[in-house]
Amino acid sequence: METRIITWNEPGFSPEESSWIKETIGKGELIAFPTETVYGLGGDGFNPGASQKIYQAKGRPSDNPLILHISDLSMLSDIAREIPDVAYILAEKFWPGPLTMIFKKKAEVPVETTGGLFTVAVRMPDHPAALAMIQMAETPIAAPSANLSGKPSPTRMEHVTADLGGKIAGLIDGGEVGIGYESTIVDLTEKEPLILRPGYITAKMLEETLGNVEKDPGLEGEGRPKAPGMRYRHYAPKAEMVVFYGTVAKQKETIRNRAEEYLKKGYREDEIGILATRESKQEYPVGRVLCCGSRQDDTMGHDLYHVLREFDGLGVRVILSEGFDDSPKAEALMNRMRKASGNHMIKVDME
Ligand code: TXA
Ligand code: MG
Numbered sequence: 001m002e003t004r005i006i007t008w009n010e011p012g013f014s015p016e017e018s019s020w021i022k023e024t025i026g027k028g029e030l031i032a033f034p035t036e037t038v039y040g041l042g043g044d045g046f047n048p049g050a051s052q053k054i055y056q057a058k059g060r061p062s063d064n065p066l067i068l069h070i071s072d073l074s075m076l077s078d079i080a081r082e083i084p085d086v087a088y089i090l091a092e093k094f095w096p097g098p099l100t101m102i103f104k105k106k107a108e109v110p111v112e113t114t115g116g117l118f119t120v121a122v123r124m125p126d127h128p129a130a131l132a133m134i135q136m137a138e139t140p141i142a143a144p145s146a147n148l149s150g151k152p153s154p155t156r157m158e159h160v161t162a163d164l165g166g167k168i169a170g171l172i173d174g175g176e177v178g179i180g181y182e183s184t185i186v187d188l189t190e191k192e193p194l195i196l197r198p199g200y201i202t203a204k205m206l207e208e209t210l211g212n213v214e215k216d217p218g219l220e221g222e223g224r225p226k227a228p229g230m231r232y233r234h235y236a237p238k239a240e241m242v243v244f245y246g247t248v249a250k251q252k253e254t255i256r257n258r259a260e261e262y263l264k265k266g267y268r269e270d271e272i273g274i275l276a277t278r279e280s281k282q283e284y285p286v287g288r289v290l291c292c293g294s295r296q297d298d299t300m301g302h303d304l305y306h307v308l309r310e311f312d313g314l315g316v317r318v319i320l321s322e323g324f325d326d327s328p329k330a331e332a333l334m335n336r337m338r339k340a341s342g343n344h345m346i347k348v349d350m351e
Contacts, residue, residue, distance in 0.1 A: 003161075003169065004020070006021075008129040008173060012128070022138065024169050025050075025139065030169055036179055037125070037153075038182055039156075040069065040146055041146035042142065043143070044142070051142055054143075059150075060149040061232075064228045065114045065116075065117055065120075066113050068142055069141040069143050075140055080104065080106065080122060082103070086193060087101055087188055090186070096131065098123075098200040102187040102189055104119055104189055105117075105118055106120075127174065133172065146163070146164060148163040150234065151163060155180045156176050179200050180303065180304060183200070184200060184201040184332070190214070192212055193210055202331065239311060243334075243338070248326070252284075254346075256286070259272050262318060270316070272320070274289045274290070275292060291307070301336075304336065
């Protein structure tokens with residue numbers, strides 16, 4: 001299949017592009033699109049065939065439910081039943097934006113879309129191309145991240161092309177995304193709002209808005225995570241990856257020492273990857289240093305997935321990574337790094 005690429009330009013799609021999007025989604029075909037978090041792989045959320053195509057294209061287990069993306073709050077009542085007041089409070093404050101809410105689903109939402117569950121995830125993305133596409137399609141757009149299952153989520157159009165080019169009908173090129181990692185998921189079907197996946201909207205931000213908010217104990221390894229997707233291995237680069245966290249100066253010193261040790265063990269310098277920030281990238285004399293963002297403006301998530309993909313391409317054998325436990329977004333960032341490294345995390349202050 002030839003994948004049509006449409007470049008997103010303000011103020012919006014041309015009339016021809018708009019009708020192609022409407023027709024393509026209407027036929028149950030898939031179009032990848034940018035959001036503020038990561039690229040999504042979109043299909044008609046009310047069409048079970050479209051959801052099946054999404055699972056197929058990604059190689060994703062079909063018991064891992066999809067998020068329905070809406071462009072207007074009025075669409076929520078077509079999807080969810082028993083919408084609690086807190087949902088409107090959160091929507092008012094955080095939508096459009098990187099927050100996904102879980103509700104009981106209406107019968108019209110196919111179980112193919114919800115991975116067999118009777119609950120449904122809903123998000124209003126904060127990206128003009130995504131909102132325009134949903135409006136054109138006139139239906140909620142079911143969309144997981146537009147990567148092959150197990151790979152890092154795509155934050156640039158090249159990542160989508162590498163994973164899904166030729167397998168989907170279309171791709172809207174919106175350049176690099178802003179945030180770089182997936183939305184926060186909060187479950188509103190429990191007694192208290194329950195965070196199932198940490199993201200850009202932090203527990204603190206939710207607590208400031210709602211008062212009490214719980215965290216899924218499964219995220220800390222106590223029992224199974226409630227979000228099926230949080231149970232799978234994710235983002236793992238081909239190389240062994242170790243994350244060092246704690247005092248930043250100590251992180252850098254430890255990584256430098258480790259890099260020297262790998263050299264002594266016979267690794268070539270270009271086989272040693274170092275995941276650093278804009279501030280620290282000059283401070284490593286040994287290794288291939290890539291930088292994922294800046295601590296100063298808290299953008300370490302921006303290129304995290306990009307850099308993990310780059311290291312695969314460079315063929316490094318080990319990735320020594322700085323950790324971001326001091327960031328306001330630490331929960332989300334460290335959660336993704338834990339998954340990428342297979343829980344290989346070392347606290348430097350203890351060494
Ligand atoms: O930022 C994002 O959320 C991106 C963009 C494209 O919107 N989407 C995204 O989708 O990350 P995906 O499919 O890669 O991750 C969705 C997560 C999975 O972990 C899935 O198990 C969980 O949401 N999820 C979806 N519906 C759920 C439900 N009804 N109950 C519990 N977890 C659910
Ligand atoms: Mg994903």
